[in-house]
Amino acid sequence: MGISTDRPDQIREGVSKHGLVSTQLADPDLVATDKLNLRNPVNLSPRGVGGLPIPTTILVDAEGKVRWIDQTDDYMLRSEPGRVLQAIKENLA
Secondary structure, X not given: OEEEOOOHHHHHHHHHHHOOOOOEEEOOOOXXXXXOOOEOOOOEOXXXXXXXXXXXXXXXXXXXXXXEEEEOOOOOOOOOXXXXXXXHHHHOO
């Protein structure tokens, strides 16, 4: 699942454009971001919203237990697929 600061219409366009298969949730006002304490006060969005979300990948097991978290302060960086796959093998196998 992905949480985005984009509006639902922007997310739909991005899903089509990039062929995303995961569920994408709209959080343009950073409500979910703030509830998860993931606002990055260093980065400003192009729309002027203060503090974009900290790019975060979280692996959760079938019981809802968080097994692995990967974060970066740079809003342009995301978890590398190989790193995530390795974490899945090590933490969810």
